[in-house]
Amino acid sequence: MAAAATEYGVKGSPETEHPRKAVGWAARDHSGVLSPFPFSRRNNGDCDVTIKILFCGICHSDLHSIKNEWKNTIFPIIPGTRTTCCKIFHVYLLYDPFAAGDLLSKVVLWTLFALYYSGYSFLREPEHKHEIVGIITEVGCNVQKFKVGDKAGVGCMVNSCHSCNSCKQGFENYCPRMILTYNSIDTDGTKTFGGFSDMIVVNEHFVIQFPENLPLDKGAPLLCAGITVYSPMKYFGLNEAGKHLGVVGLGGLGHVAVKFGKALGMKVTVISSSQRKEKEAIERLGADFFVVSSNTEQMKAAMGTMDGIIDTVSADHSLMPLLLLLKAHGKMIMIGLPEKPLELPVFPLVGGGKMVAGSCIGGIKDTQEMIDFAGKNDITAEIELIGMDYVNKAMERLVNADVKYRFVIDIANSLTAA
Amino acid sequence: MEQSKMAFGLKARDATGVLSPFSFTLRDKRDDDITLKILYCGICHTDLSTIKNEWGNARYPVVPGHEIVGVVTEVGSSVQKFKVGDSVGVGYYISSCLSCDNCKQDWENYCPKIVKTFNHSHPDGTTTYGGFSDKFVVNEHFAVRIPTNLPLDKVAPLMCAGITVYTPLKEHGLGQPGKHVGVVGLGGLGHLAVKFAKAFGAKVTVISTSTSKEKEAIEKLGADSFIVSRDPEQMKAAMGTMDGILDTASADHSLMPLIALLKIRGKLIALGGMTKPVEIGMFHLMLGAKIVAGSIIGGVKGIQEMLYFAEEHNITADVEVVGMDDVNVAMERLQKGDVRYRFVIDVANTITMSNSRI
Numbered sequence: 001m002a003a004a005a006t007e008y009g010v011k012g013s014p015e016t017e018h019p020r021k022a023v024g025w026a027a028r029d030h031s032g033v034l035s036p037f038p039f040s041r042r043n044n045g046d047c048d049v050t051i052k053i054l055f056c057g058i059c060h061s062d063l064h065s066i067k068n069e070w071k072n073t074i075f076p077i078i079p080g081t082r083t084t085c086c087k088i089f090h091v092y093l094l095y096d097p098f099a100a101g102d103l104l105s106k107v108v109l110w111t112l113f114a115l116y117y118s119g120y121s122f123l124r125e126p127e128h129k130h131e132i133v134g135i136i137t138e139v140g141c142n143v144q145k146f147k148v149g150d151k152a153g154v155g156c157m158v159n160s161c162h163s164c165n166s167c168k169q170g171f172e173n174y175c176p177r178m179i180l181t182y183n184s185i186d187t188d189g190t191k192t193f194g195g196f197s198d199m200i201v202v203n204e205h206f207v208i209q210f211p212e213n214l215p216l217d218k219g220a221p222l223l224c225a226g227i228t229v230y231s232p233m234k235y236f237g238l239n240e241a242g243k244h245l246g247v248v249g250l251g252g253l254g255h256v257a258v259k260f261g262k263a264l265g266m267k268v269t270v271i272s273s274s275q276r277k278e279k280e281a282i283e284r285l286g287a288d289f290f291v292v293s294s295n296t297e298q299m300k301a302a303m304g305t306m307d308g309i310i311d312t313v314s315a316d317h318s319l320m321p322l323l324l325l326l327k328a329h330g331k332m333i334m335i336g337l338p339e340k341p342l343e344l345p346v347f348p349l350v351g352g353g354k355m356v357a358g359s360c361i362g363g364i365k366d367t368q369e370m371i372d373f374a375g376k377n378d379i380t381a382e383i384e385l386i387g388m389d390y391v392n393k394a395m396e397r398l399v400n401a402d403v404k405y406r407f408v409i410d411i412a413n414s415l416t417a418a
Numbered sequence: 419m420e421q422s423k424m425a426f427g428l429k430a431r432d433a434t435g436v437l438s439p440f441s442f443t444l445r446d447k448r449d450d451d452i453t454l455k456i457l458y459c460g461i462c463h464t465d466l467s468t469i470k471n472e473w474g475n476a477r478y479p480v481v482p483g484h485e486i487v488g489v490v491t492e493v494g495s496s497v498q499k500f501k502v503g504d505s506v507g508v509g510y511y512i513s514s515c516l517s518c519d520n521c522k523q524d525w526e527n528y529c530p531k532i533v534k535t536f537n538h539s540h541p542d543g544t545t546t547y548g549g550f551s552d553k554f555v556v557n558e559h560f561a562v563r564i565p566t567n568l569p570l571d572k573v574a575p576l577m578c579a580g581i582t583v584y585t586p587l588k589e590h591g592l593g594q595p596g597k598h599v600g601v602v603g604l605g606g607l608g609h610l611a612v613k614f615a616k617a618f619g620a621k622v623t624v625i626s627t628s629t630s631k632e633k634e635a636i637e638k639l640g641a642d643s644f645i646v647s648r649d650p651e652q653m654k655a656a657m658g659t660m661d662g663i664l665d666t667a668s669a670d671h672s673l674m675p676l677i678a679l680l681k682i683r684g685k686l687i688a689l690g691g692m693t694k695p696v697e698i699g700m701f702h703l704m705l706g707a708k709i710v711a712g713s714i715i716g717g718v719k720g721i722q723e724m725l726y727f728a729e730e731h732n733i734t735a736d737v738e739v740v741g742m743d744d745v746n747v748a749m750e751r752l753q754k755g756d757v758r759y760r761f762v763i764d765v766a767n768t769i770t771m772s773n774s775r776i
Contacts, residue, residue: 166682174682174707304530320695328520328528334700343695344673346688349712353528353589355685356710358703 014039017190023415024197025388034391039193041201048201049146050138051154053415056195057131057221057381058394058407060252060314060337130156130181131223131408132195133216143204151210153371155223156181156361158192158206170365172206173231196388198415208368211375218380221252221406222371224361225381229257229310230370231362232333233264238308241265246302246309246325247287250277253312253335255285255382255405262286263377269302271309271322280404284382293321304328312336319356323348332356381406387414426769427551428745429479430469437469437745440479442547444555445540452500452558453492454508459549460485460575460735461745461761462606463668464510466752467691468537477537483549484510484535485577485762487570497558505564507725509577510535510715512546512560524717526560550745552769562722565729572734575606575760576725578715579735583611583664584724585716586687587618592662595619600656600663600679601641604631607666607689609736609759612639615664617731623656625663625676634758638736647675658706660684670694677708685709735760741768 015021018040026037044050132154136146146152160167160175167175179186182194194200210219233239239260244267247257254270258281261268269289270281278290291298299321306325314336322332323345334356344356362370374380382405386394394407429440447453465482467473486508490500500506514521514529521529533540536548564573587593597620601611604626612635615622623643624635635641645652653675660679668690674697676686688710698710716724728734736759740748748761 171682171707174705328525334703336700337704338700341697341699344698344710345695346673346692346710346712349710350688350691350714351712353525353713354711356698356703358700358706358708360704360707 014191014193016040018042020199020201022193022197022199024193025391025415026193026196032395034196034395039197041193041199042188044138044140044201045203046140046142047203047205048140049136049143049152049204049207050199050201051132051134051152051207052137052199052412053132053134053195053197054410054412055133055217055220055385056129056409056411057224057383058129058391058398058409059131059221059224060398129195129409130154131220131225131406132181132200133210133220133223134199134412137199140204145204145209146207151212151216153208153210153220153223154181154195154200154202154206155208155227155367157364158184158202159187162205170363172363173361196391196409196411196415198411206364208364208371211372213378214371214375215380217385217408217410218383219371219374220408221381221383222256222374222379223367225252225256225406226260226374227362227367227370228335228359229253229312230260230373231366232310232335232357232359233257233260233308234366234369235359236308236331236333236357238310238331238333239264239266243267243307244269244305244327246271246306246322247312248272248293248309248322249312249336250281250285250405251312251401252381252403252406254310256379257310257312258285258287259379260373263373263379269306271302271325273317293317299325306330308333310335314338316340316342319343320345320348323352323354323356326352326354328352328354330354334358335360381408383408385410389414425547425551425553427481427483427547428742429481429547430476431479433469433471433476435466435469435749437482437550437749440481440551442481442551444553445542445544447492447494447555448557449494449496450558451494451555452490452497452506452561454486454488454506454554454556454561455491455766456486456488456549456552456554457764457766458487458571458574458739459483459763459765460578460606460737461748461752461763462575462578463752464578464691465536465548465550466749469749473691473693475537477539477545480537481547481550482536483551483763484508485574485579485760486535486549486554487564487574487577488554488766491553494558499558500561500563505566505570506561507564507573507577507721508535508549508554508556508561509581509721512556513541514560516559524719526717527715549765550742550763552765560718562718562725565725568725568729568734571739571762571764572737573725573728574762575610575735575737576728576733577721579606579610579760580614580728580733581716581721581724582689582714583607583666584614584727585720586662586664586689586711586713587611587614587620588720589713590662590685590687590711592664592685592687593618593620597621597661598623598659598681600625600660600676602626602647602663602665602676603667603690604635604639604759605666605755606735606757606760608664609639610733611664611666612641613733614727616640617727617733623660625679653679658682662687664689666690668692670696672696673698673710674702677702677710680706680708683707683709685711688712689714735762737762739764742770743768 159179160172161177281287428437513533514526515531632644662685
């Protein structure tokens with residue numbers, strides 16, 4: 001990641017640090033309230049494309065970020081500590097303070113993290129969002145994949161090192177130097193700003209070609225939610241016709257997992273905390289079965305029946321009942337983002353040769369494959385299209401999971417009006 | 419001529435775990451059964467935990483023992499795999515349904531209808547008695563051939579400890595040249611994990627709570643490196659370096675420091691009997707696409723393959739052979755981890771009138 005992070009005030013403000021003016025919406029503090037935010041984008045480089053943003057989805061991770069729930073938001077920082085703190089942030093990806101053995105190491109490490117995460121400055125959380133779709137308006141001279149006028153998408157990443165094992169294997173999402181579409185430090189030391197804006201400039205490698213037949217608004221959420229479920233389903237062999245897939249949670253991620261699972265010819269059981277989503281799961285999304293996690297009879301009947309489970313739930317929840325649903329050698333893939341550690345019972349893993357794996361978005365090649373698969377099978381997300389002026393209200397509703405199943409902002413028609 | 423149906427061995431009658439002489443009737447023999455004279459039986463921590471009822475599932479009287487090596491003395495009329503005189507081994511289970519998906523894929527160890535070698539029930543409801551005894555009747559499918567040039571006393575622990583570490587090395591792709599495998603704990607399972615992983619060509623780092631076993635790990639077992647889990651500098655230096663970790667420690671412990679040692683997509687395979695759940699920061703699993711998995715023993719085909727591999731690479735357990743009269747003392751020492759690295763009972767030579775009669 002950024003080898004030489006710079007501080008605000010050295011290269012200028014977000015409005016002046018790059019040559020091209022841009023407008024967006026940003027959250028200014030931990031309240032997470034979004035408001036208009038003028039900033040700037042870099043010029044279109046030789047390998048870059050510029051995208052006029054038409055739509056942008058709202059992901060639950062956005063909520064975590066703007067409310068700093070994961071304590072990793074590049075918030076206000078004390079001027080002068082930013083360089084150190086940026087380096088520490090990247091070390092965090094490799095080192096775990098839980099693992100620090102002695103008390104002194106723990107104190108030092110957590111103090112540095114606290115400085116980084118709680119620092120102050122005049123500029124707070126930048127605007128964000130990473131389910132971006134739009135039209136290419138400019139291509140660099142070395143660009144091969146796109147031409148002006150093409151429909152394109154950008155997901156969670158805008159850069160990586162291109163040289164580590166993960167990058168070489170097509171899993172840029174696990175590159176230790178991967179740069180997120182927002183809330184990240186780019187190679188030039190400036191902060192990345194996401195899709196709540198009128199345009200974005202991205203290296204073509206990280207831009208996805210959008211199938212002609214896929215509607216842009218309903219396709220946008222696939223760029224994060226779609227790849228987040230598709231990648232582990234493919235990697236762990238939970239994409240074969242005839243296999244039985246459990247999907248825990250029926251939200252933005254879960255509903256896409258059901259659609260992909262059915263399109264792949266799998267048997268799909270939705271496991272939910274509430275009965276009220278059953279009709280929708282079966283009749284609208286095509287799930288084969290629906291089990292309420294608190295219903296012991298239903299859970300017992302489903303024990304030992306699933307080849308894999310995609311757990312999309314970010315709230316604290318019990319893993320034991322889910323592990324019992326797996327067959328021997330079954331795999332549970334965690335893609336929700338719980339804030340606190342979960343309790344993992346090891347005994348059922350040992351006794352059944354089962355596994356719990358973490359997964360985080362997916363590589364670019366798989367993202368393109370996923371979008372092409374969606375285009376071929378007419379799979380889109382279920383969305384509620386909103387204007388930019390509704391975004392704060394949408395965030396409140398998202399906290400209460402009051403959306404079926406993804407908000408998508410009509411950027412082109414509402415950003416400047418708002 | 420049919421041999422005596424009486425067998426003699428040691429039983430635990432309550433949760434003190436004290437073993438005392440016991441005679442019992444062997445189950446009825448079927449056409450596809452073999453009968454063996456037990457020569458050696460390894461002592462596994464599972465035997466200890468069961469006789470002390472640590473898991474709440476003891477069915478007293480318990481005759482433990484599931485690392486059985488013996489010689490075939492009788493074969494049923496339809497037996498194909500063995501003949502009288504063959505050296506055979508029996509592990510943790512003696513029956514499965516042979517028709518479910520698990521059995522069909524050679525994972526009898528995960529069959530929901532598995533019958534364990536001891537402390538379990540035959541289909542007719544009678545109790546299974548294990549290898550701390552002189553004779554054993556078993557369906558031929560669940561016995562494996564012991565390669566001729568492996569010493570029987572040192573092979574016995576492979577029937578459970580060996581297959582328990584061999585299976586994840588194979589199934590999770592860790593047993594390959596170029597892979598870096600961590601081994602947590604250097605006991606019955608751990609020392610075999612080091613031997614097998616090295617034989618596969620992997621680089622091996624032993625992770626232990628103390629330095630006391632370092633010399634042995636490196637010089638005797640062939641580990642490439644040794645780190646102390648309580649040393650933060652050593653643990654930090656090893657972060658992100660391992661393709662996989664075989665965690666053989668059965669005492670409850672945190673997995674987070676071990677997860678930090680894994681590379682991207684690394685796998686932590688739990689093999690010990692931890693009873694309490696552990697806290698896992700899912701964020702850490704997700705960021706590195708890491709895996710926590712479990713594994714227990716292996717299928718019959720895997721056990722046989724493991725023995726041939728052991729023969730090819732001259733792998734046996736490091737054992738301390740004890741007599742039937744010394745089993746209680748061995749159990750006490752096992753409780754303290756005072757053994758390098760497996761007790762094996764010399765059943766045939768030490769089962770006498772004094773310790774075999776009620």
